[in-house]
Amino acid sequence: MFEEATATHPADAAAVAMSAAFCEACERLIFVRVLLEDPRHQTRRQGSAVTRLLREGLRGVERQLEATRPIVFGPGQRSSESAPAAIGLAVTALRQVHIQLGLLGTRWPLGTADLFIRKLVAEGLPVTVPTICPTNQYDDTATEVGESFRNRLAATGLVVKSEAQDTPILTIPTMDLIDPLSWATMLYPLAASMVEARGIAAQLRRPSSIDSAAYRRVCTAGFAARLVGESTFAARAARTLLDRLSGAEGCTDISLLAVASQQFAKPISPKCGTTVAEYFDAILATQAVLARVWGVTRVDAPLPVTAAEWEDVDQFLKAELRDPLLPTPDEAEALFELLCDGRPINAMPPKLPDDFGERLDASVDAERFYDVLQYANERPCSLATILTVGWRYKVRRSYGLCNELMSGGTSWRAAIDALSGHVLERCSLLQQSIEAAYVQQVFSRWRDS
Numbered sequence: 200m201f202e203e204a205t206a207t208h209p210a211d212a213a214a215v216a217m218s219a220a221f222c223e224a225c226e227r228l229i230f231v232r233v234l235l236e237d238p239r240h241q242t243r244r245q246g247s248a249v250t251r252l253l254r255e256g257l258r259g260v261e262r263q264l265e266a267t268r269p270i271v272f273g274p275g276q277r278s279s280e281s282a283p284a285a286i287g288l289a290v291t292a293l294r295q296v297h298i299q300l301g302l303l304g305t306r307w308p309l310g311t312a313d314l315f316i317r318k319l320v321a322e323g324l325p326v327t328v329p330t331i332c333p334t335n336q337y338d339d340t341a342t343e344v345g346e347s348f349r350n351r352l353a354a355t356g357l358v359v360k361s362e363a364q365d366t367p368i369l370t371i372p373t374m375d376l377i378d379p380l381s382w383a384t385m386l387y388p389l390a391a392s393m394v395e396a397r398g399i400a401a402q403l404r405r406p407s408s409i410d411s412a413a414y415r416r417v418c419t420a421g422f423a424a425r426l427v428g429e430s431t432f433a434a435r436a437a438r439t440l441l442d443r444l445s446g447a448e449g450c451t452d453i454s455l456l457a458v459a460s461q462q463f464a465k466p467i468s469p470k471c472g473t474t475v476a477e478y479f480d481a482i483l484a485t486q487a488v489l490a491r492v493w494g495v496t497r498v499d500a501p502l503p504v505t506a507a508e509w510e511d512v513d514q515f516l517k518a519e520l521r522d523p524l525l526p527t528p529d530e531a532e533a534l535f536e537l538l539c540d541g542r543p544i545n546a547m548p549p550k551l552p553d554d555f556g557e558r559l560d561a562s563v564d565a566e567r568f569y570d571v572l573q574y575a576n577e578r579p580c581s582l583a584t585i586l587t588v589g590w591r592y593k594v595r596r597s598y599g600l601c602n603e604l605m606s607g608g609t610s611w612r613a614a615i616d617a618l619s620g621h622v623l624e625r626c627s628l629l630q631q632s633i634e635a636a637y638v639q640q641v642f643s644r645w646r647d648s
Contacts, residue, residue: 216485217282221271222601229619230374249302256296263289265611272606287444301335311630315382318582318637329367343388344368367392379629383434390423403515420455421512428463428523429476430586432456436479475590524581534588545635547578579639
């Protein structure tokens with residue numbers, strides 16, 4: 200299915216965009232369903248009644264998606280203009296169910312999401328570990344909480360100063376706690392916080408046709424792209440796709456992030472030259488073309504940023520932030536196959552020297568044996584590597600399976616349950632990968648210290 204992203208015919212592009220949007224909506228449905236199945240809800244007096252109410256709302260979302268299915272995947276219907284509005288209606292209803300999760304009074308544990316940015320720090324990246332708070336308000340995740348809070352107070356005439364040592368506070372939609380691929384959306388407000396705290400834009404800015412606030416946005420996009428590569432753009436683009444369908448604005452500065460991510464983009468597969476960033480960029484471009492039936496017509500107004508300004512920003516950031524640790528094409532494909540085999544991708548095989556066998560045979564004492572053994576250690580994968588492979592797996596396998604199930608004669612219940620099993624296994628494997636890679640990294644640093 201992912202190979203269709205290179206199609207130039209409008210009907211083909213619309214089909215790719217609609218099927219991707221449908222798959223994303225189904226995944227969000229699955230995540231909310233998992234949250235409602237949490238047995239802790241039954242320990243509170245209001246839990247049972249609220250759970251019944253929200254389950255009924257979720258069934259309504261399912262019925263809407265079931266009715267939309269033949270419009271998106273039925274023969275001769277893939278270019279239907281009614282599909283975007285139909286998907287948008289389901290997403291809007293799902294957002295309402297998500298908002299009401301707060302009525303359950305459940306304290307949602309962060310789980311592996313709490314290790315997500317800690318892993319970047321363990322890899323040596325100069326970012327501050329933030330405080331992460333789950334939220335049921337899906338629109339409150341675009342900016343760092345402290346900045347947003349101070350801006351709202353300033354609008355009332357109250358000025359609250361930011362302390363230099365303030366820890367960034369980030370929010371994550373409750374449903375996204377399950378999906379590691381969506382966690383990269385937090386990296387954009389984190390990058391904005393880092394750029395602001397360190398005065399990066401002020402240090403770098405030269406005479407320019409854009410104002411200081413816009414220049415800071417350019418620096419933020421460049422900083423965010425350097426953390427894990429194109430995965431941040433992919434996560435925010437997928438969210439923006441559904442947001443705009445449901446009438447919301449979507450993630451800010453998505454076009455700036457697309458430009459900043461280009462240099463770190465990798466092909467989706469050895470047989471397809473399209474990158475994940477290009478794939479989602481094409482989908483959002485199609486959304487703009489179909490804006491009259493896709494809900495909100497808003498798209499990012501392009502900033503007049505010159506190539507020289509982008510180069511200045513990149514070179515300045517490169518001095519502080521190394522390029523993201525991305526896999527080679529062969530490594531990415533090997534890790535992709537591990538995911539397909541149901542195995543986590545926390546580490547890559549060791550790189551053995553050509554004469555490893557001879558060195559091992561010559562290790563007649565403990566000192567020489569342990570000297571050789573260092574080459575046999577697995578190499579823990581970087582967060583950028585795990586996410587890069589995870590997004591390729593999602594586009595190639597998750598989207599592909601959704602298309603296969605929804606295009607065939609499988610009943611809705613059987614199709615959504617089969618897709619649910621696959622999606623939750625993917626999330627579990629990626630969570631295991633992040634956890635194990637983090638532990639390996641910390642242990643290696645302790646052992647070598």
